[in-house]
Amino acid sequence: MVFAEDASTAGTGSAPRAMAALRNLTIGRLWLLGVDYIANTTRAICHEFEHTA
Secondary structure, three states: OOOOHHHOOOOOOOHHHHHHHHHHHHHHHHHHOOOOOHHHHHHHHHHHHHHHO
16 A cells, blocks of 8 residues: 555556556565565655655
8 A cells, every 4th residue: 555556546548557567666676676675665755755846
């Protein structure tokens, strides 16, 4: 639930597949960077983004 999939309104067409691909790309990149706690890291990134946007 880090990416708020349940709250997403992108449920038609190819949007769900694109969102899944982006989520998997993000998780894979964090894993390659050596992040141990993916959920905690993505929450921190989202929190930081909300404060800078």
